[in-house]
Amino acid sequence: MTQVKEKERKLTIARAMAEAIAQEMRTDEKVFVMGEDIGELGGVFGNTRGLYKEFGPVRVRDTPISETAFIGAAVGAASDGMKPVVELMFVDFFGVCFDAIYNMMAKNTYFSGGNVTVPMVLMTSTGGGYSDAGQHSQCVHATFAHLPGMKVVAPSNAYDAKGMMIAAIRDPNPVVFMFHKALQGMGWLGTEKDAIVHVPEADYEVPLGKAVVTRPGTDVTIVGITSGVHYGLKAARILEEQGVSAEVLDLRSLVPLDREAVIESVTKTGRLIVVDEDYHSYGMTGEIIATVVEAGVPLKAPPQRVAYPDIPIPFTPPMEQWALPSPEKIIAAFNKMKEV
Amino acid sequence: MTQVKEKERKLTIARAMAEAIAQEMRTDEKVFVMGEDIGELGGVFGNTRGLYKEFGPVRVRDTPISETAFIGAAVGAASDGMKPVVELMFVDFFGVCFDAIYNMMAKNTYFSGGNVTVPMVLMTSTGGGYSDAGQHSQCVHATFAHLPGMKVVAPSNAYDAKGMMIAAIRDPNPVVFMFHKALQGMGWLGTEKDAIVHVPEADYEVPLGKAVVTRPGTDVTIVGITSGVHYGLKAARILEEQGVSAEVLDLRSLVPLDREAVIESVTKTGRLIVVDEDYHSYGMTGEIIATVVEAGVPLKAPPQRVAYPDIPIPFTPPMEQWALPSPEKIIAAFNKMKEV
Amino acid sequence: MIPSQEQEKWMYKHMLISRFFEEAIEKIYMEGKSPAFNMANGPIPGEMHLSNGQEPCAVGVCAHLNAEDVVTSTHRPHHVAIAKGVDLKGMAAEIFGKTTGLSGGRGGHMHIFDPAVNFSCSGIIGQSVGPAVGAALSRVMQQKSGIAVAYLGEGAANQGAFHEALNMAGVWKLPVIFIIEDNSWGISVSKRASTAIERNSDRASSYGMPGEFIPGNDPIAIFKTVGLAVDRARSGLGPTLIEIETSRLAGHFMGDGEAYRPAGEKEALMKVDPIPVMKERLAEVYSWTDEDDAQLVADAHGVVDEAIKFARDSEYPAPEEAMEKVFV
Amino acid sequence: MIPSQEQEKWMYKHMLISRFFEEAIEKIYMEGKSPAFNMANGPIPGEMHLSNGQEPCAVGVCAHLNAEDVVTSTHRPHHVAIAKGVDLKGMAAEIFGKTTGLSGGRGGHMHIFDPAVNFSCSGIIGQSVGPAVGAALSRVMQQKSGIAVAYLGEGAANQGAFHEALNMAGVWKLPVIFIIEDNSWGISVSKRASTAIERNSDRASSYGMPGEFIPGNDPIAIFKTVGLAVDRARSGLGPTLIEIETSRLAGHFMGDGEAYRPAGEKEALMKVDPIPVMKERLAEVYSWTDEDDAQLVADAHGVVDEAIKFARDSEYPAPEEAMEKVFV
Ligand SMILES: Cc1ncc(C[n+]2csc(CCOP(=O)(O)OP(=O)(O)O)c2C)c(N)n1
Numbered sequence A, B: 001m002t003q004v005k006e007k008e009r010k011l012t013i014a015r016a017m018a019e020a021i022a023q024e025m026r027t028d029e030k031v032f033v034m035g036e037d038i039g040e041l042g043g044v045f046g047n048t049r050g051l052y053k054e055f056g057p058v059r060v061r062d063t064p065i066s067e068t069a070f071i072g073a074a075v076g077a078a079s080d081g082m083k084p085v086v087e088l089m090f091v092d093f094f095g096v097c098f099d100a101i102y103n104m105m106a107k108n109t110y111f112s113g114g115n116v117t118v119p120m121v122l123m124t125s126t127g128g129g130y131s132d133a134g135q136h137s138q139c140v141h142a143t144f145a146h147l148p149g150m151k152v153v154a155p156s157n158a159y160d161a162k163g164m165m166i167a168a169i170r171d172p173n174p175v176v177f178m179f180h181k182a183l184q185g186m187g188w189l190g191t192e193k194d195a196i197v198h199v200p201e202a203d204y205e206v207p208l209g210k211a212v213v214t215r216p217g218t219d220v221t222i223v224g225i226t227s228g229v230h231y232g233l234k235a236a237r238i239l240e241e242q243g244v245s246a247e248v249l250d251l252r253s254l255v256p257l258d259r260e261a262v263i264e265s266v267t268k269t270g271r272l273i274v275v276d277e278d279y280h281s282y283g284m285t286g287e288i289i290a291t292v293v294e295a296g297v298p299l300k301a302p303p304q305r306v307a308y309p310d311i312p313i314p315f316t317p318p319m320e321q322w323a324l325p326s327p328e329k330i331i332a333a334f335n336k337m338k339e340v
Numbered sequence C, D: 001m002i003p004s005q006e007q008e009k010w011m012y013k014h015m016l017i018s019r020f021f022e023e024a025i026e027k028i029y030m031e032g033k034s035p036a037f038n039m040a041n042g043p044i045p046g047e048m049h050l051s052n053g054q055e056p057c058a059v060g061v062c063a064h065l066n067a068e069d070v071v072t073s074t075h076r077p078h079h080v081a082i083a084k085g086v087d088l089k090g091m092a093a094e095i096f097g098k099t100t101g102l103s104g105g106r107g108g109h110m111h112i113f114d115p116a117v118n119f120s121c122s123g124i125i126g127q128s129v130g131p132a133v134g135a136a137l138s139r140v141m142q143q144k145s146g147i148a149v150a151y152l153g154e155g156a157a158n159q160g161a162f163h164e165a166l167n168m169a170g171v172w173k174l175p176v177i178f179i180i181e182d183n184s185w186g187i188s189v190s191k192r193a194s195t196a197i198e199r200n201s202d203r204a205s206s207y208g209m210p211g212e213f214i215p216g217n218d219p220i221a222i223f224k225t226v227g228l229a230v231d232r233a234r235s236g237l238g239p240t241l242i243e244i245e246t247s248r249l250a251g252h253f254m255g256d257g258e259a260y261r262p263a264g265e266k267e268a269l270m271k272v273d274p275i276p277v278m279k280e281r282l283a284e285v286y287s288w289t290d291e292d293d294a295q296l297v298a299d300a301h302g303v304v305d306e307a308i309k310f311a312r313d314s315e316y317p318a319p320e321e322a323m324e325k326v327f328v
C-alpha cells in the first residue's frame, strides 16, 4: 500500500497531454506543435506548458490567428513527413477552418488511394458550464464524428489523456483530440476531481477506438464521453444508494466507435441512458440508441437520452446550468424507465 | 380531365425555385440574391435563372469567391432590414464559411434575446451520384441540423420546392434550403423524373417543419428526405409487386423535425427503414430511429438504415454507385426485418 | 476635420465612462472568485476582456456616428458600445446575466446587441467585418442613410474574413469603415510575431481603398482622420481602412498572468494612459479646470454606478427561458 | 535567368503534351454523353476543367523544379501535373476511374495525388495555399532541400485562405512561391467584377514579400521571373507572389455554354494561343524546322496516346474497395 502511494502521480489532463507531447517530441523529431498561444504561454488550457522552454520556437510555433492557414499547413507538413500536433483553441472556432479539417486533413488519405498519409493530431477544447456563452462552450464532437476520414477521440481522465495522445501522435491517420475544459485542470476553470488520476511516467498507449467500462453494473448502462462520463459516475453513485447498479461506459472515441462494447453492456443490463453535453438532435445520443436497437438488443424499457437541448448555449448561469446534463436528469431518466 | 391537363405545369425544382424567388422579389423589395455565378449565368444549378434579367445587378449580385464575406454580409444585411437569399454553390464548401453560418446567422437571434432577427435564406446544392468526387457530392444535411438556430429544409419535388422557398423567404428566421443535384432538373445532370411535378403559378407556402406521407402504406415505413424519398418510392413500388404495402414519409425538413409524423407512421406499420444519402453515423438515420424507440413505439423488427457509408465519396462510378442508397438496399433491409 | 470643444468633452466623458465601467466590472468580477479563482463564479462569470487603454479608438470614431449608423465590434466590445450609445444599464445587466440585460442574459459580455443604436459584436475573431459590409450594402440598396463601421484587433487582420470582406467592400465601393485597434497583442502573441508587415493600414492597397495609420492612441488625431473617412463613406466614395495604435492596459482577459509581456512595457504604457493625457489636453486647450474635471468625473461615475446598480438589482431570468428566442 | 534551348524545348514539349492530353480528354469526355448530355455518363464522368491556354503557367514554373519540390494545384490541375512530371498513365487512369489510377479511382480529376513527384491538388478554391506553406515549413524544419509552389486562380485570390497563408509564409519567410493563374474568369464572374484591384501581385506588399506580374501568357517571361523567385526560395530568402496573365481557351468546365463571355473575346484569345506562338519563337530563335516540330508533336502524341490507352485498357476497381483507404 505504502509503496503504491509513493508511486502515485496524480496529474491533470492538461499536464498529461503536455507530458505525452513532450515524450513523443523527445523520441521523434518529426513531431512539432503549432497553434495560437501554445508557445511561451503554454496554451490557454495548459496542455503545451513547458514545451516551448524545452523545444524552442522552431518546434513549438505560435501562429497568427489564421486557423485555415496553419491547419492547412499542418496537412501539407504531415504529408511531407512531419507529425504536427496543432491546436484549435476552442472547438467552437471550427467554422473558420473546417474545410482544411474535413475536406483536406480527413480526406487526402482517401483521395490519394492511401498513397499520401496525413499523420497529424488536431487538439481542441470543448464544453461549457462556466458562462462562456454560445461561441465558446460547445462540444460539437458529433459534427466531427459525422464526417468521414478522421478519428475523433476525447478522454475523460488524465490517464487516458496521456495514453490517447501518445497513440494519436503515433497514428498514421489524422486524429481529432478533444479535451473538455471542465476536466482540464486549469486554475481558472473549475475541474472535475475524478479526471485527475494517477499517470505513469513511462510512455504508453491507450488504443483509439476502444470504450471502457468505468464502473461495472447490472441494471442500467449509462453511456457517455468526457463530461458525460462524470455525470454518469455521479448518477451511478446516487443510484447505488437507491439499490440500483448502474454500469458506466466511457466511449473515449467516437470514431472509431466501439459499438460492440455498447451492445455488450446493454445486452447485460437491458436498459440504456445516453448522456451527452453535445446538442441533442443528430448527434451522439441518437447514434448510440440506434446502434443498440438495430442490433436487436432486448430492452426492458425505451432508451433515454440526457443531452444538451437544441439551443445556442446561453450565457447566464441559471439558464446554462439548467440546460446542461446532470446526475439528477440521469436519475430522472432512469426513473422513467422504471415506470415501464 | 382535359381541363386539368391544360392547367398542368410541370416544372423542375430549379425552375420552381427561381419562380418562387422572382415572385417574392416582385412583392417585397427587401428580397435580394447574392452568391457566385447567380447573376448572368443564372446559377450553376439554374435556380436563379431569369432573375438577373428581370431585377438587374443591384438585386441579383454576383460575388467574389468569398463565402465568409458574402454570407457574413447577408447576416448584416438581414439584421438591417433586408431579406437576402444567398447561395453556397455546393454544400461541400461550407467548411470555408461555416462560422458565418452556424455561429452568426444561426445564433444572432438568440444572442440578441430575439431583438435582432436574421431573415435570410441560404440555399445550397447537395448530393452526388454523378462522379463529382469527395468535395462536390456530399449531403451533410445532418451537420447543419445538429447545430441550433437554423431551420434546415430540403424538398424532394418542384411543388414543395416552390412552396418551401416562399415560406423560407417569408420566415423571420434563417433557413438553410438544400436542393439535391439529382432532383434539380439541370440539363447536364441526370434528373429524377418524379421530382418534376405540377407547380401552381400563384404563390403559396408549404409550411417548414411538416413531413408528408408521399405514399401511404401499412407494412413498413420508409423515411427519407430529398433523394432518399425517391429511393424509397422506387422500393415501395417493387415491394408492392411483392404484396408489401410500404408507406413513404418525406421529412422535407430536418429542423424543425416532424417527430410526430414519424411516430404516427411507424405506430401504424410497426416497421421502420430510414434512407439517407448523408453519412451513416451521427446523422439523420440515427436520429429518426432514436425518435421512434424512445417514444416506445412497438416494433415488429429492429429498425434498419440505408445510409451512405462512412467514407469520403469516391469518384469512380463503380464505387460511388455501390455506396449510394438504392431501392435494392431498401428491399434487402425489409427482407432482414421479415426474418425476425 | 477638427473637433469642437463640445466634441472633445463628449469624447473625454465617454472615455471616462468606459474606464469607470471597466474598473467597476474588474472589481465586481473578482467577487466570489477567491480564495480559488474560478471563472464560473461570482456575479460576473465567464471570460472578461477589458478595454482599458483603448478608449480613444472608441470615442474618436463614434464621435462621428449617429444612432442609425451601424457598428460591429469584437470580443472586447465595452468601450465601443459605450461610445456608440448602447444602453449602459442593459449592457451591464447583460454582463451580469440578468433578465433586464439587452438579451435577457443569453448573450453575455461577448454578445452585446443593441438594435436601438445598431450595435452588435461577435466573439469570433474577424467576424465583425462581414456583417458591417452587409449593413453598408443594405443601406445602399435601401437608399437609406447611415454607414457601417467594423472594429477589429490587429490580430484579427490575419484572419481570412478580413481579406474577403475588405475586397468585397472595395469592389462594391460600400459606405463602410474598418477600424483596426492595434494594441500590438493577440492574447500572448505579438503583432511582430504574427503579421508579416508593420502596418495593417498598408493592406488597404490590396482592396482599392485608402489606408490610414494613426499613431499615439490620440483621440483628437483619430477624430480628424476618421472624420475624413466618414465623409467619404457618407458621400458614396467608398470604404476606408484605418489602423489605430492603441494600448491594452489590462491582460488579454481577466486572469491573464501576462508573463509574456516584456519587462517594463506595461509601466511605459501606463505612463501614457490616454485618460490623463486627454485631461491635460483639455486643461491646456480649453482651460479645463480641476473643478470642471471633478464634475465630469462625478457625472461619469454616476452613470456607471447607476448602470451597475441596475444590473445588481435586477433578477435572474427563469432557467427554462433558455428554450426561448432560438427562433422568433 | 534565361532558358537554355533544351529548357525551351522541354517547355514546348510539355505544353504540347498537356494540350494533346486535354484534347484527348475533351473528345473522350463526350463519348456516351449524347444525345442527352449527362455529366454522369461516358468513360470520363463528373466535372471536367480543361487547362487549354494555361500551359505557359505550368511549364514556365515547373521548368525550375525537381521531383523533390512540392507543387499544390487546383480544380484545374492537368497542365501543372504534366509539367511537374506526374505519372501520365496513372493520372489518365485516375480520370477514367480505373484501378490503375493514381488513387485507384477514388480521387478523379480534381484529386490528383502523386507523391513520387510531390504533387497534389484540392477542388476547394483557395485550398492549395495552406498545404504548400506547410510543406515549405516541413522542408525548413527537416533541413531538407526542396521548395513548395502553390497554384491558384485569380478568383481564388479573394478567398480568405490566400490571405492567411501568404501572411504566415511572410512571417516565417518560408521557401514557397504562390503562382496566380489569372485567366480573368472565375466561372462566369470576371476579375474586374470580383477583385478590387487590377493586379493580385500588388497584394504581395501586404505580406512582406515581392510581387511580380507577368503579362502576355509567355513561357519565356514566366521562366525568367519565376527563376528569380525559385532562387530566392532556395536561398532561404523567403516567399514570392507571382500573377501570370493567361487565358482560358475552353469553358469553365465541359458543358459550360459561356454566354457570359463578351463577343469576340474567345476568338481574340485563340489568335494568341501560346502553343503556335511558342512554335514560332522556336523557329525564329533556334531555327526550329517543321520537321523538328513534327517529330516533337508525334512524340507528344505518343506519350498521350499511350496514357489514354493505358487508362482505357485498365480495369475498374471492385466496388467494395470503396471502403478501403479511409484510414491506413
Ligand atoms: C477565429 C478565432 N480564433 C481564435 C480566437 C481566440 N481569441 C480570442 S481573442 C484573441 C486575440 C485577438 O487579438 P486581436 O484581434 O488583436 O484583438 P485584441 O484581443 O487584442 O483586442 C484570440 C486569438 C477566437 N475568438 N476566434
Ligand SMILES: Cc1ncc(C[n+]2csc(CCOP(=O)(O)OP(=O)(O)O)c2C)c(N)n1
Pocket (backbone or CB within 6 Å): B036, B065, B067, B089, B093, B096, D075, D076, D123, D124, D125, D126, D152, D153, D154, D155, D156, D157, D183, D185, D186, D187, D248, D252
Ligand atoms: C470555396 C469554393 N467556392 C466555390 C467553388 C466553386 N468554383 C469552382 S472553380 C471556381 C472558379 C475559380 O476561379 P479561379 O480561381 O479564377 O480559377 P479558374 O477556374 O479560373 O482556373 C469556383 C467558384 C469552389 N470549388 N470552392
Ligand SMILES: [Mg+2]
Pocket (backbone or CB within 6 Å): C153, C154, C155, C181, C182, C183, C184, C185, C186, C187
Ligand atoms: Mg490586439
Ligand SMILES: [Mg+2]
Pocket (backbone or CB within 6 Å): D153, D154, D155, D181, D182, D183, D184, D185, D186, D187
Ligand atoms: Mg480564373
